[in-house]
Amino acid sequence: xxxxxxxxxxxxxxxxxxxxxxxxxxxxxxxxxxxxxxxxxxxxxxxxxxxxxxxxxxxxxxxxxxxxxxxxxxxxxxxxxxxxxxxxxxxxxxxxxxxxxxxxxxxxxxxxxxxxxxxxxxxxxxxxxxxxxxxxxxxxxxxxxxxxxxxxxxxxxxxxxxxxxxxxxxxxxxxxxxxxxxxxxxxxxxxxxxxxxxxxxxxxxxxxxxxxxxxxxxxxxxxxxxxxxxxxxxxxxxxxxxxxxxxxxxxxxxxxxxxxxxxxxxxxxxxxxxxxxxxxxxxxxxxxxxxxxxxxxxxxxxxxxxxxxxxxxxxxxxxxxxxxxxxxxxxxxxxxxxxxxxxxxxxxxxxxxxxxxxxxxxxxxxxxxxxxxxxxxxxxxxxxxxxxxxxxxxxxxxxxxxxxxxxxxxxxxxxxxxxxxxxxxxxxxxxxxxxxxxxxxxxxxxxxxxxxxxxxxxxxxxxxxxxxxxxxxxxxxxxxxxxxxxxxxxxxxxxxxxxxxxxxxxxxxxxxxxxxxxxxxxxxxxxxxxxxxxxxxxxxxxxxxxxxxxxxxxxxxxxxxxxxxxxxxxxx
DNA sequence: GCCGTTTTCGGCCCGACTGTTTTCAGTCG
Numbered sequence: 324x325x326x327x328x329x330x331x332x333x334x335x336x337x338x339x340x341x342x343x344x345x346x347x348x349x350x351x352x353x354x355x356x357x358x359x360x361x362x363x364x365x366x367x368x369x370x371x372x373x374x375x376x377x378x379x380x381x382x383x384x385x386x387x388x389x390x391x392x393x394x395x396x397x398x399x400x401x402x403x404x405x406x407x408x409x410x411x412x413x414x415x416x417x418x419x420x421x422x423x424x425x426x427x428x429x430x431x432x433x434x435x436x437x438x439x440x441x442x443x444x445x446x447x448x449x450x451x452x453x454x455x456x457x458x459x460x461x462x463x464x465x466x467x468x469x470x471x472x473x474x475x476x477x478x479x480x481x482x483x484x485x486x487x488x489x490x491x492x493x494x495x496x497x498x499x500x501x502x503x504x505x506x507x508x509x510x511x512x513x514x515x516x517x518x519x520x521x522x523x524x525x526x527x528x529x530x531x532x533x534x535x536x537x538x539x540x541x542x543x544x545x546x547x548x549x550x551x552x553x554x555x556x557x558x559x560x561x562x563x564x565x566x567x568x569x570x571x572x573x574x575x576x577x578x579x580x581x582x583x584x585x586x587x588x589x590x591x592x593x594x595x596x597x598x599x600x601x602x603x604x605x606x607x608x609x610x611x612x613x614x615x616x617x618x619x620x621x622x623x624x625x626x627x628x629x630x631x632x633x634x635x636x637x638x639x640x641x642x643x644x645x646x647x648x649x650x651x652x653x654x655x656x657x658x659x660x661x662x663x664x665x666x667x668x669x670x671x672x673x674x675x676x677x678x679x680x681x682x683x684x685x686x687x688x689x690x691x692x693x694x695x696x697x698x699x700x701x702x703x704x705x706x707x708x709x710x711x712x713x714x715x716x717x718x719x720x721x722x723x724x725x726x727x728x729x730x731x732x733x734x735x736x737x738x739x740x741x742x743x744x745x746x747x748x749x750x751x752x753x754x755x756x757x758x759x760x761x762x763x764x765x766x767x768x769x770x771x772x773x774x775x776x777x778x779x780x781x782x783x784x785x786x787x788x789x790x791x792x793x794x795x796x797x798x799x800x801x802x803x804x805x806x807x808x809x810x811x812x813x814x815x816x817x818x819x820x821x822x823x824x825x826x827x828x829x830x831x832x833x834x835x836x837x838x839x840x841x842x843x844x845x846x847x848x849x850x851x852x853x854x855x856x857x858x859x860x861x862x863x864x865x866x867x868x869x870x871x872x873x874x875x876x877x878x879x880x881x882x883x884x885x886x887x888x889x890x891x892x893x894x895x
Numbered sequence: 896g897c898c899g900t901t902t903t904c905g906g907c908c909c910g911a912c913t914g915t916t917t918t919c920a921g922t923c924g
Contacts, residue, residue, distance in 0.1 A: 350897090351907090354897080380898090381897085457914065460914065517924095546913070566911090579910095579924095587908080591909080600908090
C-alpha cells in the first residue's frame with residue numbers, strides 16, 4: 324500500500340506552496356492528502372482501474388501527479404517546488420507551533436533547514452532575535468523539540484484510558500462543573516491519542532478554569548483562556564484540553580469537539596448547502612442574515628443535543644467511532660449505518676495466556692477472572708515452543724489439558740474453558756505437532772518473527788494447517804514498528820476461502836488488525852476480538868478491541884465470539 | 896486546485912489562543 328506515501332507527498336506540496344504564499348492550493352492538496360490517507364482501498368489498485376480522480380478532492384491535476392509518482396517513483400512538480408532549498412519541511416512543521424510560514428521565516432532569517440539546525444539556533448538564542456519572534460517562542464520551540472524527541476506526541480489509548488477517566492471523574496465531582504464529557508479522538512477510540520479533550524458546562528466558567536488549572540498535580544499550564552485551557556499532567560506530560568460551553572450549546576459542542584476534523588467539514592458542507600451554519604454553538608439558519616460575522620448569527624435550529632443536531636441535518640445519530648469521514652455521513656443520510664457490535668455482546672475470549680508459557684497467572688486464575696467478567700467461555704492459548712522460552716510442547720499440553728478439565732469440573736467456576744494454542748507461523752509451518760493441532764479446540768496462529776516471504780508463508784499456513792484464527796495479522800506495534808510488509812489482500816482471500824477468522828487483538832500496543840483494514844475486508848472475512856491477556860487484569864482490554872471493530876463498521880454478526888459456545892464455528 | 900439540483904467561474908470551515916505588536920498573523924483542532 325502506497326497510500327501513506329502519496330498522502331505525505333501531497334502534504335509536503337501543500338506546505339511548500341503555503342510557504343510561497345500561494346492561496347487555496349495548499350487547502351486543495353491537504354484535502355486530497357487527507358482523503359488519500361483515509362481511503363480504505365489500495366491507491367495503486369485505484370490507479371490501475373484509472374479511477375484516481377474519483378477520489379474526493381482529487382481532480383485532473385492531482386490525479387496526474389499521483390499517477391506520475393506511482394509509475395516512476397518520483398514527482399517532477401515536487402522537485403521543482405523544493406528547488407534548491409534543501410528543507411526538511413515535514414520535520415520542521417512536526418514541531419508544535421511551527422507551520423509553513425514560520426518554517427519559511429526561520430529558513431530565510433537563520434538558514435534553518437532541519438530539526439538539528441532549529442534546536443541549535445534555539446539554544447544559541449538566535450530565534451528570539453528574529454523579528455516577530457521572542458524569548459517565549461524560542462522557549463516553546465525548544466520544549467516541543469524535546470517532546471518530539473521523546474516520541475510522546477501521541478499516547479496509546481489503552482495507556483491513557485485510566486487517567487482520562489480519573490480526570491473526568493475529578494472534574495465531575497468538582498463543584499464548579501456541571502456536565503463533563505471526554506471528547507476528541509479519545510471518544511472516537513482512535514488507537515493513539517494526541518491529548519485528552521474534555522468538554523464541560525459550568526455556570527461560572529472562570530471558576531471552572533481556576534479549578535482545572537489549579538489541580539495540584541498539574542505539571543504545566545500551557546494556555547489559559549476564558550473558555551479554553553490546556554494543561555499537562557504527569558507522569559509523561561500528557562496534554563489535557565478543557566473547553567467550557569454554555570448548557571444550550573452542549574450537543575453542538577459535543578459534535579464539534581468529538582470530530583474528526585474531516586467529519587466536521589463534511590457536516591458543515593451539508594449545513595452550507597442549506598444556507599445554514601454549523602459551529603460549536605449550534606446549527607443556525609443564516610439565510611436571512613446579511614452580515615454573518617456573529618458566532619450565533621441567525622435562528623438556532625438545533626444545539627442542545629447531538630441527536631438534535633444530526634437530526635436537523637437529516638442524519639441519524641452517528642456513533643463517535645465512525646466519525647472519520649469514511650462514508651458515515653452518507654450512510655446516516657440513507658439510513659444504512661451499521662448496528663455496531665457492543666462490548667457486552669462478546670461472550671468469550673479466544674486468546675488468553677497462562678504461566679504455561681509467558682503469562683503471569685494459572686489456568687484456574689485466568690478462568691476465575693474470565694468468570695468474574697461474565698464471560699461464557701475462554702480459550703487458553705499458550706505459545707508454542709518457538710515464540711517464547713518454555714512455550715508449550717506435547718507434554719505441557721497434556722498437563723494443561725488435565726488442568727483445564729479440573730477447572731471445568733469445578734462447579735464454583737461457571738465459565739467454560741477451552742483448550743487452544745497460539746502457534747507460530749515459521750518457514751517450516753507451525754511449531755506444534757499436527758497431532759495436537761487436530762486435538763485442540765482452537766488453533767490461533769500468528770507470525771512473531773517475519774519470515775523472508777511472509778505472504779507465501781501465511782497463505783500456505785492458512786491453506787494447509789487447521790488454523791481457526793490468524794492472530795494479530797500484521798504484527799505491528801503502535802508507535803514502535805509498522806506491520807509486516809506483505810500482501811494482506813491475498814492473505815485475506817486465503818483466510819476467507821478456508822474459514823479462518825482474522826483477529827482484532829485488543830492489546831493496547833497492537834490493536835491489530837487495524838480498523839481501516841477491518842472496514843475494507845468486513846464483507847469478505849469473519850473477525851474475532853481477543854484480549855491476548857497475559858495476566859488476569861488484561862482481560863479488561865476487551866472493550867479496546869471492540870472499539871476497533873466498531874471503527875471498522877463491524878456488527879455483532881461480523882464478530883464470531885459474539886456467538887454462544889454451542890454455535891461457535893470452531894472445529895473442536 | 897477543486898467543485899457545482901441556484902454556479903464551468905468564483906467561491907473555498909470556523910473560532911480560540913498565543914506571541915508580539917498595538918490590530919493581527921500564524922497555528923491548532
